[in-house]
Structures are given as structure tokens and as C-alpha cells.
Amino acid sequence: MPFATRIHKPLIHLFFLLFSVVSLMPFVLVFMVSITDESSIVQNGYSFFPSKLNFASYQFLFNDFGQIARSYGVTILVTLLGTTISLFITALFAYPLSRKDLPLRRTMSFILFFTMLFSGGMVPWYITYVTMVGLKNSLFGMIIPNLLMSAFNVLLMRSFFANTIPESIIESGTIDGANELTIFLKLVVPLSAPIMATIALFNLLAFWNDWYNCMLFIDKPELINIQYLMTKTLNNIQFLVMKADSSSQVGELLAKMPTEGVRMALAIIGIAPLLIAYPFFQKYYISGITSGAVKG
């Protein structure tokens, strides 16, 4: 092995290890703060190596678990519903577009495509949903606006159908007298597991991570999802105890609360499911990104 190769390999690994540390470090810091004793935070600030550990923040959160459990419930429900509906709508729109013989194909493609070029902006969009559809304080306010069907995902699916489903399969289905819906459900969908998984994963992450729709369309605390609960708590820790029965109780709770630790503990509770699931889905996520980039 030439000298230059011997020397540059370890250097590359060193660079990447440093970069991995940079990628992961903020998560570690937040976790460490969440298990640091409040007195230690006051004394030394946030640290990767706290002088005193304490799980009081988690205990505090679990004592008043109502809001968190509720927000988690909202997030899970919205994510499941949203991902399912979204996958259906996207696939049903993308499949006909992949059929070269479809009448009105160019018109439909243009209608889809133009939404990527021009938008009316956020204000008319918001007013449409609030005044025409009445989505304010509805669970569907976190499902329908913007997240239900992305033109990008439709194009991704369309090119998968067009490139990997052999026309002969569709023809054989037609000869056997199957109607288009049966052909789609019985022949095309089973062959499209990879793209379905990819789009479902994209949707899942979009719904799970959404706080924007919640911020715009939801006022009621009982409908707030976990991401927006985290936003509210970051800006004002009191939000967590606001539902306490009386103001004296609020004061009492606030006095007892390890403020900084609770904040970070909530962050950890909020991201834990994603971090735990990540090693299992990262493979599909990466291949989804690259298939989008190559075929675009």
C-alpha cells in the first residue's frame, strides 16, 4: 500500500469521527442536563459531566403526566391517520399518472406540477382552511393542511410505477377481465412495497415532527401535539403546570420544579421514540432519499 494511502485513511476516519461527535453531541448534552441535579446546574451550568446526577426531572414529569400523555396521544393518532390517508391519496394520484395511455394525463401532470412553481402564500392558505373548511381546533387541522399530499412524493411514486411495473402485468390483468382498481390493488400494489414503505416513512416523519399546523390551527390545550407542547414549554415552562387547579397550586408546583432539568427531560421524552426507531428505519430512509435524488 502506498505511503499516502496509509496515512490518509486514518485521517479520513478521524475527520468522520469528529463529525459524528458533532452530530450527536447536542443530543447527549440535552440528555445529561435532564439527569443533572438542579443545584449542580445552578452552580456549574449545563455540562456533559455533571457533578451530581438526579432523576427528579423525570419524576416531576411523570407526576403530572396528563398533558404529556394527551399530547402523545394526539401525535400518535394524527401520525397514524395522516400517514394512512396520505399514502392512499398519493398512490391513487400517482398510479394513473404513470400510465402512458391515460387521457388527460398532461393536464393532470400540469395541475400537480404547477403547485410546485407557484403558491398563493401562507395567508390565503390559512384563511381558506379556517373560514372555508373550519379546521380551527380540529384534529384534521393537523392532518390536512399541506401534509396530506406532496407533489414531490407523487412524482417519486409515479416514476417508480413507470419504471418498475412491467406493462405486460397490467395487460395480462386486462385480458383476464380485471378492472383497473383490481389491477392496481392486486397486481401493482404488491409489487410496489419499496416505494410504499419509503413514502409512508416520509409521511410518518412529516406528521410526527409537525408543529407548524398545530401552532396555526390549534388553541385548545387538549389538542396540542407533543412537538407544540415542547415549543410552548421551551418558551414558557409554566405552560406545563397551567392546568393545575388553582394559582396557589401553580406557584407551589413551580417552586418545586427543577426548571432547567424538566425542560430538557421533556425534550428527551419528545424525541426518544424517534431516536429509538432510527436505527431500524435509517436504511429505508437513506435509500428513499437516494432514489428521489437519482430519478427525481
Added chain:
Amino acid sequence: MPTLASSDVPVPTVTVVPSRQRIFRKKIKKYRALLLMMIPGLAYLILNNYIPMYGVILAFKELNYVDGIFGSPWAGLYNFKFLFNSPDAYLITRNTVLYNGAFIIVNTSIALLIALLVNEIKDKVVTRFYQSTFLLPHIISMVVVAYLVYSFLNAESDFINRQLANWFGFDSISWYNEANYWPYVLVIVNAWKSVGYLAIIYFAAIIGIDKEYYEAATIDGASKWKQMTRITIPLIAPMIIVMTLLSISTIMRSDFGLFYQVPMNSGPLMPTTNTIDTFVYRAMIVRGDIGMSTAAGVYQSVVCFFLILGANFAVRRISKDNALF
């Protein structure tokens, strides 16, 4: 009779036009199941995209809630005049464009560096590990990013002021009150979040290069460095140019979460963190100025539209496959 004369003329067309229509109608009938499948998606596009597009008329109206959207009086270009006469218009345009410019340069360089170096590692497992580690910041929401940034920068107990300031002996900084640091903060945060994603896209382009080029180069005695600069970079150059042009076409759009969540909506940071998207949101929600916020959105959309057309024209000339249309 005139009717007879006029009915004489269309006879040939009567036989041609309906037959074409009939073919079309027959085709529609044959494919009606497929067309019906598209209805939910079509309805969604109309609701989510096309009705709001029509809603841009709000920018030309003086909205009052008594008369509603359609009954409110026209205001001509008043909202646009009001917008462009305020100092905000320049500030938010400058911020949006400069931030995006910095993002394009910083993110593209780091992502390319990573992609090129990952390509040098032949061990698949290790490559996979690095890729998924670098991608992790990309899958989390901006809310979580705001928490992570807060843990480094908050006023009393943050990591940088309490630990790094001690180690390196600089004065502590009140990050959320001092606007001049935020261009650096946001560029770093954005790079942290999106470089992994970009690197994977570039890496996919690199591993798509035909291995024979490298085999031939090795036989000719080309060093790794030569192979990188003479084979890899020239071959992915169209990809780099396309990605950059596409980013330039959205230079007027900003990631709302990055500019709203990460600075935690802090007032003193406005001069360097307010972009078109945060401005539109605040003008609508906080000030309730529907006309002017719509106008700002229209301004953004129209400029974007022409930038996309321009970028696509340029992309088509470089690589037709990568053009949007």
C-alpha cells in the same frame, strides 16, 4: 332559408368533431376507473393549492370582517406600497437572500467534502454508520433543534458561556439578546441539520459513476487525488450545478422553523433573524394585517416563480434529465 344554408356548411365538421369527441369520450369511459382514482388527490390540490392561489386577491383588498373576503373594497396596490415603503421590506429580503446564499455555499462545500471522503472508505458497514449518524440531525423537528441550540446558548446555564467561556477565557455572551451573532449561529445550525442529507445525495451520484474510469486511471498510475479531481468532480459537476441552481430558485423562501423556533421568537434578534416567512406570519397573527401579509407572500411567490423558470431554463441547458420540466 338561411338556416338551410348555414346547416349546409357545418356538415363535414359535424362528422369530424363529434367523432373525435366520441373517441375521447370512449377513452374517458374506458379509463374512468383510473380517472376516478385521481379525484381525492385532485380535490386536495384544489383545496390546498388552487383556492389559496385565488386568495391572492386579498393582497389587493382592504379586508374587513363585516364584508368578508369578496365584499371588502378593493385597495389597488395600497398594500404593496405600504409594504415596500416600510424598512421591513428591504430587511427581510436581504436576510432571506443572504442566509440562503450562505447556506448554499457552506452546505454544498461541506457535503461535497463528506461525500468525496466517504467514497474513499470501502467498508460498507462503516460507510453506513457514518451516513446514518450524519443524517440523524435531518430527521428531527426544528422544535428539538431549538432545544439543542438553547442548551448551548441560554442565558444562565448554557454550555458555551459556562463551560467554554471558562476554558478559553472569553466573556459570557447574552446570545438571545445580541443580534450580530445570529448569522453565524443560524448558518452553523442549518449546516448541522442539512449537510448529512446533501452529502447522501452527492454520495449517491458518486457511486453511480462507472467503475471502469477508476480502473483505467489506476492502471495509468493516477493517484487518489488525481482520480478525485480529474474523474469524480468533473463527473458529478452537472449534479452540483443542478442542485445549486435549484437552491437558488428558492432563495426567496426560508425555513420558517429555523428562523422562528431556533431564535425562540426573540425580539432583539429581529434585525438578523426576520425573514420573509417569519415576517408574513407575524404580520398576520400578531398584527392581524391580512392585506399586507398577503402582499408580502405574493411578492415572495412571484419572485420565486420567475427564479424557478430561470433556474429550470439553465438546468435544461446543462442536463436535460435533471430539469424539472
